[in-house]
Amino acid sequence: MNEKYGEPKESIELSLPVNPAYVSAARLTASTIANRMMFDVDEIEDVKAAVSEACAYIIARAVATVHPVLTIVFRIYGDMLGITLTFEGERCDSGVEDMSLIMISGLVDEADVDTTEEAIRLSMLKKHVGVSFGV
Amino acid sequence: MDFSIKPVYDGEKKRWNVAVTGEVDIFKSSEFKDALIALTEQNAGSLALNCTELQYIDSTGLGALVAVLKRVKSAGGSISLSHLRPNLLKLFKITNLDKVFVIEGDETNE
Numbered sequence: 546m547n548e549k550y551g552e553p554k555e556s557i558e559l560s561l562p563v564n565p566a567y568v569s570a571a572r573l574t575a576s577t578i579a580n581r582m583m584f585d586v587d588e589i590e591d592v593k594a595a596v597s598e599a600c601a602y603i604i605a606r607a608v609a610t611v612h613p614v615l616t617i618v619f620r621i622y623g624d625m626l627g628i629t630l631t632f633e634g635e636r637c638d639s640g641v642e643d644m645s646l647i648m649i650s651g652l653v654d655e656a657d658v659d660t661t662e663e664a665i666r667l668s669m670l671k672k673h674v675g676v677s678f679g680v
Numbered sequence: 681m682d683f684s685i686k687p688v689y690d691g692e693k694k695r696w697n698v699a700v701t702g703e704v705d706i707f708k709s710s711e712f713k714d715a716l717i718a719l720t721e722q723n724a725g726s727l728a729l730n731c732t733e734l735q736y737i738d739s740t741g742l743g744a745l746v747a748v749l750k751r752v753k754s755a756g757g758s759i760s761l762s763h764l765r766p767n768l769l770k771l772f773k774i775t776n777l778d779k780v781f782v783i784e785g786d787e788t789n790e
Contacts, residue, residue, distance in 0.1 A: 565707035569681065572705075572736070590767035597738050601706040644739035644775050651774035 550627065550670075553620035561600075563613035563632065568600045571617055575628070578619050582626060584673050592626065592671050595652040599630045599667045602645035602658075606665055608635035624673040633664045681735060683708055687719050694725035694757075701733040704741035713744035717751060726757035731764045742777055749781065760784055 559574050561567040575596040579589040600615065607613055613634055620627040649656050655670040683702035690697055696719045704712045716727060727748070749759050760782035764772070772778040 565705070568705055568707060569703065587767065590770075593736070594738070594767070594771065597705060597736075601738060601740055604706060644742060648739050648771060648774055651770075 550622045550625065553622050553627065555621045557619040557621075559617040559619075561615045561617070563604055563607045563609065563615050565601075565604055568597055568604070571600050572597050574617070575619070578621070579626060579671075582621060582624070582673060584626075584671075588671065588673060591652040592628075595649050595656075595669055595671070596628060596630075598645040598648045598652070599628070599669065602643070602649075602667060603630055603632045603665050605643060605645075606636045606638070606660075607632045608637050610634055626671045626673070627668065628671070629666060629668045631664060631666045636660070636662075636665055683712060683734075685712075685715055689719075689723050689725075691723075694723075695728055696720075696723065696725060697728045697730065699730045699733065703736040704734070704744070705736065705738045706740045709738070709740035709744045712741060713747055716744075716748045720748070720751055720755070720757075724755045724757070725752075727752060727759045729759065729761045731761050731768065734765070734768065737768055737771065739771075739775070742771065742775060745781065746777070758782055 557578060559571065561570060572593045575592050576589055579592040584592065596617070603615055613632070616631045618629045646658065649669060653669040653671045657668045659666040681703045683700065683704050686699040688697045698719070719727070745759065752759055762784040764783060769783065772781065772783060
């Protein structure tokens, strides 16, 4: 995402255990950052939901090992928020059809999933319509 | 935030009126599903979910609702949702589940 949009003005990184109990922490962080960027209420809710779905997508496919970690990086590009979730480790097919990617595609402007043998990386971009974040 | 349900059975309409509060996400969706299924096992019929205090539901929560709907439908019932917040109604529309559940108060579906 850096290649396409240049260096972010600010980056915030969050590391969470691969544990559904902490997905709410990811939503809260996303909400705080989107609010800081002066996204409107609807945009903030979209960002929260997209991050939550992205976490669920990865958790469903991450094989539990010793201390598995989900890393979420929020990158602020002016009036756009880039969010990348990464899990590095053994993965598996979820075995069930889920709606996560369908929902993500309806909530953000860009989304991409990159899956390799060693990692799952899900990137999203949400553009703010309105006043730019100019700090 | 956790979720809670406050169910009241309407014997005349053979329907559970359920007020849902809090958040239903990947951490709590199984529990949510089990709680609704338990109601249908206690008294068969439809479910009317009042979502005034439902702050958030994710795809796993929607999946739980679909699973419960299959059970309810097999017994001739339905699931309706009312007072959904706009951001949650959006999730139903994105997934086309607004065509599967009865969503009350959604003027675009009329």
